[in-house]
Structure formats: structure tokens, C-alpha cells
Amino acid sequence: MQNLVNPIEAMYESRPKRWWFYTMVLLIVVVLLGWSAGAINFKGLAARGSDVAYGILYSIVHPDVNLLLDLSQNGIIYMLLETVAIAVLGTLVGGVLAVPFSFLASENIVPKWVAFFFRAIILLIRTIPSLVWALVWIRVTGPGAFCGVLTQSVCSIGMISKMYVNAIEDLDTRILESLDASGCTTFQKIRYGILPQLYANFVSTLIYRFDINIKDATTLGIVGAGGIGAALVQCINSRRWSMVGSFLFGMIVLMLIIELFSTKVRNKLARG
Numbered sequence: 001m002q003n004l005v006n007p008i009e010a011m012y013e014s015r016p017k018r019w020w021f022y023t024m025v026l027l028i029v030v031v032l033l034g035w036s037a038g039a040i041n042f043k044g045l046a047a048r049g050s051d052v053a054y055g056i057l058y059s060i061v062h063p064d065v066n067l068l069l070d071l072s073q074n075g076i077i078y079m080l081l082e083t084v085a086i087a088v089l090g091t092l093v094g095g096v097l098a099v100p101f102s103f104l105a106s107e108n109i110v111p112k113w114v115a116f117f118f119r120a121i122i123l124l125i126r127t128i129p130s131l132v133w134a135l136v137w138i139r140v141t142g143p144g145a146f147c148g149v150l151t152q153s154v155c156s157i158g159m160i161s162k163m164y165v166n167a168i169e170d171l172d173t174r175i176l177e178s179l180d181a182s183g184c185t186t187f188q189k190i191r192y193g194i195l196p197q198l199y200a201n202f203v204s205t206l207i208y209r210f211d212i213n214i215k216d217a218t219t220l221g222i223v224g225a226g227g228i229g230a231a232l233v234q235c236i237n238s239r240r241w242s243m244v245g246s247f248l249f250g251m252i253v254l255m256l257i258i259e260l261f262s263t264k265v266r267n268k269l270a271r272g
Contacts, residue, residue, distance in 0.1 A: 060245050090149050091209050103190070106168040126158035130155045130219070134225045160205055228247060
């Protein structure tokens, strides 16, 4: 036993000494924190800022019940359903369009120059924020839910394609080699060798993007792209805190339901 411990201790003592590397990383982080903090000029809370904070906290526990139960187009339920519809369509359209983009951007599927070209397109889509996309599309379609769907579809392509590419490049290529040796066409290799490996990953990515799109749909409503965001901002600006509480309460309940559903689906995919 002593003979076994000594070589282990010797190997441990002979490990590369990287204290200088960790020290350098720590110094870089400290310098970045100091430089970033220097760009922040805190001038205290805005006038009546405490009143706004109190109004928001009070409104969450004292929402406007009549607005919550209103089934018209001005009610919380209708606006939440519109927000969900925007997120669902945006996720599905973006997820479907991301499939050809991801295969064409994978170096183990297509030549490197083709993959580089489509990766550049995906990077371009991901670089532009969703609010900027919304401001662009709102000039084309006008304000409304359709603008939100187009915006989320384009933004979803960028993120979902990136996740799909990572999954495709981690494939077990031995299956593809076997199918290739059997004389299968490219379509057959994708159908029987690639998609069965990617199904769970693709669905999990779509669910994750749907969670993001639900929150983005609220934000996009601020610029007129449909959803609950515009009405929420109007209530905040007019200090109608009970109505703000109704909107926030409805959004919290919606997110809890979606989180419960997405967690069950992910567990099902993980356990098979």
C-alpha cells in the first residue's frame, strides 16, 4: 500500500505549477471590475423613486381583480393569450427554419466554406438585439402581433441554429459511416442516422427558446409588437398600480404554468 501511495504523491508533487496563471486571471478580473465600475455614475434614487418601488410591491399583493377576470380584448387573459400565441408561433417558425440553417452550418455535414458562410449569417442574426429587429419589422408590417411573430421567428433562428449546430457536430459519426457503407443517400443518412440522435436535443432547445420568447414577447409589446407589454408600460407611466399588479400577477401565474409544463417535458426527454 505504501508503494502505491508514494507514486501518487510523487505525481501530485510534480504537477504543473500554474499559480502564476491563476494570479494573472485574478488580476485581469480585478482590473475589469475596476474599469467597469469607473463608468458608472450613481447619483442616487430618482425623485419619488421610493414611491414607485412601493407602488409596484403593493400592487403585486393588491391586484385589480376586475381586470384579471375581464374576458374582453382589454383584459389580462386576452393579452396573456396573445403573448403566448406570439411566442408559440415565433418559436415554431424559428425552430423549423433553423433546421436547414444548422445543417448547412455544420462542418461535419457540408464543406467548410459553406459552413462558414451560414455561420456568418447566424452570427449576424444573433448580433442584432430583438428590440432592434422589432423596430425594423414594425416599419414593414405596422404595429401588432404579426410584427412580434416575425421578430421572434428571426431571433429564434439565431439562437436555435447555434444550439442545433453544437448538437450536430457532437454526433456519433460511426453511425453515419455505417449508413454510408450501406449505400444510403444523404437524405437517408439524415433521416435514419442524424435525426434520431438529435430529436431530444432539438425539442429541449425549442422549449428553452419558448421560455425566452414568452419574456421577450412582453418586452416587444413596449414598441408596439403585440402582447401585454404596451398596456403594462402605460399603466406604469400613469401610476395605476392596482392594474400593474394585475398584469404582473397574470405574468407570474403564466410563467409558473409554463415552467411546470417545460420541466415535465424535459424530464420525459431525459428519462426516455
